[in-house]
Amino acid sequence: AYVESESEANTLIVTLEDEKSGVLFDLLYTIYRDYPIITRSVKVKNLGQENVNLEKVASMQIDFSQRDFDVISLPGAHVNERHLERQKLGYGIQTFGSIRGTSSHQMNPFVALVDSNTDEFNGAAYGFALVYSGNHAFEIEKDQLDQVRLLVGINSYNFNWQLPAGESFQTPEVLMTYTNNGLNAMSKAFHNIIRDRITRSKYKYKERPILVNNWEATYFDFDEDKLKPIVDEAKELGIEMFVLDDGWFGHRDDDNSSLGDWNVYKKKFPQGLKHFADYVHSKDLKFGIWFEPEMISMDSELYRNHPEYLMQVPGRQPSPSRNQYILDMTRKDVRDDIVDQVSTIIADNDIDYVKWDMNRN
Numbered sequence: 263a264y265v266e267s268e269s270e271a272n273t274l275i276v277t278l279e280d281e282k283s284g285v286l287f288d289l290l291y292t293i294y295r296d297y298p299i300i301t302r303s304v305k306v307k308n309l310g311q312e313n314v315n316l317e318k319v320a321s322m323q324i325d326f327s328q329r330d331f332d333v334i335s336l337p338g339a340h341v342n343e344r345h346l347e348r349q350k351l352g353y354g355i356q357t358f359g360s361i362r363g364t365s366s367h368q369m370n371p372f373v374a375l376v377d378s379n380t381d382e383f384n385g386a387a388y389g390f391a392l393v394y395s396g397n398h399a400f401e402i403e404k405d406q407l408d409q410v411r412l413l414v415g416i417n418s419y420n421f422n423w424q425l426p427a428g429e430s431f432q433t434p435e436v437l438m439t440y441t442n443n444g445l446n447a448m449s450k451a452f453h454n455i456i457r458d459r460i461t462r463s464k465y466k467y468k469e470r471p472i473l474v475n476n477w478e479a480t481y482f483d484f485d486e487d488k489l490k491p492i493v494d495e496a497k498e499l500g501i502e503m504f505v506l507d508d509g510w511f512g513h514r515d516d517d518n519s520s521l522g523d524w525n526v527y528k529k530k531f532p533q534g535l536k537h538f539a540d541y542v543h544s545k546d547l548k549f550g551i552w553f554e555p556e557m558i559s560m561d562s563e564l565y566r567n568h569p570e571y572l573m574q575v576p577g578r579q580p581s582p583s584r585n586q587y588i589l590d591m592t593r594k595d596v597r598d599d600i601v602d603q604v605s606t607i608i609a610d611n612d613i614d615y616v617k618w619d620m621n622r623n
Contacts, residue, residue: 263292263301263393263435263459270295284310299455300438304415307430316423320415321392321433328408332378333358334445335400336370343367351375351404359399361419364623371398374448375412383444390414391452393460394434397421471502471548475617482509482516485530486538497545504542505550505617510535512562517585521557522564522571524603526611535611543612550615551607555600557586557622564599571596583622 265271276289288305302322308314331351335358336344358373360366371392377385390412392398397417404410414436425431437455441447457466474496476489493504511527512520520527526535542549558565558572565572573590574580580587589596607613 263294263299263437263455264462265459283312283314284308285314294455294459297455297459298439298441298451301435302438303435304433305430306425306433308425308427311427313427314425316425316431317421318418319423319431319433320413322390322412322414322436322438324388324412324438326375326410326412329375329410330378330408331375331410332380333402334374334376336372338367338370340367344370348376350378351402351410353404353406355401355403357399357401359397359401359417361397361417362623363397364620365392365395365398366623371400373400373402373412374445375402375410376445381444382446385444386442387440387445387448389437389439389448389452391437391456392434393437471615472500473503473505473548473550473615474501475505475507477507480509482514484509486533486541489538490541493542493545493547496547501547503548503550503615505552505615506538507552507617508554508619510551512559519559519561521554521559521586522562522589524553524555524600524607526607535607539612548614549612550617551611551613552617552619553604554586554619554621555604556589556591556620558589559586568595568599571599586622588622 271292271294274291274293276291278287278289279285280287286307286309288307290301290303290305292301294300304319304321306316306319332348333351333356334346334348337347338345358369360369360371362368365371371394373390375388379385380387390400392400392414394416397419399413399415399417401413402410415433423431437452439448439451441451474492476484476492479492480488489506496504508514508517509527510530511525512523513527513529514520531538539549560572571589571593572580573588589600591597608616
């Protein structure tokens with residue numbers, strides 16, 4: 263979260279120190295003036311002489327005494343997201359999380375602790391949303407004394423961050439809110455802060471265009487001539503944007519090749535992608551395009567030239583999913599290559615919109 267003026271929020275920093283290791287923990291509490299929101303995060307500073315391995319570091323912890331809560335979570339699936347699941351919080355430790363590499367449709371990075379009589383417009387609700395798109399965990403424990411502890415942060419599964427001496431690690435923020443006016447008031451609090459002070463795009467207050475995407479119409483089987491009638495009909499229907507989906511690059515006629523080769527497939531666009539983009543714009547439609555930049559196919563020029571870019575355990579076969587592999591985004595040369603390729607396509611072809619996919623999670 264951010265502010266547009268210093269008067270919007272105040273931040274309290276509580277510093278804890280482990281004297282033996284020289285590691286400091288800054289607990290950050292930011293309180294907004296005009297939103298019923300407190301953000302929580304932790305900054306770990308290694309002021310010692312040796313490297314430290316962080317194997318678990320949460321963004322927040324909160325404790326409740328003598329509370330009989332229901333817990334609300336938002337599980338789901340692809341194109342079937344955010345089912346509201348409500349259950350009585352029992353004894354022991356319960357975790358709501360994801361280890362899929364993303365926050366995921368399967369488990370949204372959110373929970374609420376509510377009284378048993380809380381409904382949409384009445385009752386107490388404590389809401390917690392982690393502003394993070396990777397592996398996460400919401401760990402809730404209720405002990406024998408009816409004390410409830412909630413711990414929220416990066417999932418510790420396979421997490422190991424080496425923190426060299428003199429450096430720091432900042433955890434993602436948790437948005438926390440409380441209301442005694444039910445779930446609707448909690449939802450509004452999250453909507454407002456996310457729209458106003460999480461989203462940074464210049465488009466955040468603009469209406470989204472009505473668009474048509476060619477994927478379900480053509481899948482990989484298309485060329486410029488086959489796409490033009492879709493654009494023409496979109497114009498007649500008053501649609502405002504055409505989005506060109508997967509299959510426009512490399513030599514991609516199915517999902518077995520070309521991820522990582524972000525250059526125009528000449529067989530499908532013999533006059534270049536700009537020629538087709540100009541056609542879309544001539545119909546007064548905006549033009550969007552599909553990318554999945556963090557992925558790589560073994561059948562690609564990128565892999566043939568740079569097999570070391572593929573993320574894998576040394577000495578072991580990499581694991582495919584959806585016939586694709588993941589690039590090692592920890593490498594600067596990998597990040598630079600992605601930026602160069604994607605930036606060139608966007609700059610050279612008058613792209614108005616990017617559909618950035620993430621299919622392997």
